[in-house]
Amino acid sequence: MIRSKAGIDRGEARWLERARQGDPQAFAELVEAYQRPVFNLCYRMLGEAGEAEDAAQECFLRGYNNMRRYDPTRSFSTWLLSIASHHCIDQLRRRRLPVDSLEELEPWEEPADQNPGPETATARREGRQAARALLARLGPQDRAVVVLRYWDELSTEEIAEALSLTVKAVKSRLHRARKQMAEAWLQDHAEPAWNGGRADVASAL
């Protein structure tokens, strides 16, 4: 697969060009290709599958309507994730402040797990809950920075572009978010880490 500087292969470049000219079929191909990262971002940001589906659909609609504004020399994935991040940040700001403890988290709707194994499903569910509890502590923009870094593996520069921030601001937000999540983890796990987890210190570095 031949990829350009912007990380787009030739087939995708054709879809993008056709989608920019208003071809809904070409945009449908892009929806198929990018539904997973966009949905995952929305889910990690909003913490609930139903809302994430709605938000992801809305992001693709916005993308479709603004395709003429997309600059083909830049990464389409970053552009799309930028739309999704801004949409989810707006949604979260309309809601309420981040929670301070696990008890404050509202009941949530799980996304469909396509793996039928019960043990794997349980492990994944627990993992999702733990990640959700950590992200719920963060403010909307810090949460977006963390999701784009840990799940979408964007560079600091790409995150800055996606969230319309400076590189310095992204670094500062990531620093603050990591500290906040580490402190929350410490608070949620009754046994102090320095008593029970001294052996982990070396591996933590």
Added chain:
Amino acid sequence: MSHQPFEDWIVGDEALMLEQRQALEAHLGNCPGCAGLATSLAAVERTLGEAQAVTPEAGFGLRFAQRLEQRRVRDSRRQAWRTFAGAVAAAALLATPMVLRLGAEWTSPGEMVVQMLLRVYDIWVGLRVAGGFTRAVVSNLSEIIPPAWALGFLAACLGMGAAWMAVLYRFAFRRVKEGAGR
């Protein structure tokens, strides 16, 4: 005990140099707070790293196509209603002076009916006179206006019509077609 720069090194996203790493290890041996922070952060990173990307339910693309179609229909309806409302508002604006003038002349319901009938009759007579005048002009058009002038006038009318259609297409119909303006 000062926790800086150790706290920044623990929480920071950048790789440490050998000397920094050694100094941090020495500090962690004496500082339970920073050791706790480092261990917790490792657990956080592990949790985030292990949480796999979630996928939407099957049929996401199909649901998107349906939503896109619904949005198009909604936008077309909105555009049609806006055009209709604009036309009604313009008509009301134009009719206001006439209504105000007629209203000033009315003193009773009977007179109002008479006045309205008289206005309708006036309009009818006016249209007939205008029709007769137009017929006379058209039948003698070649004598009144030279053919080149008439063709120029016709071309100007067609040009204005085309410009009007282009404006309508650009600002009304194409916007609906593209689903823009949200």
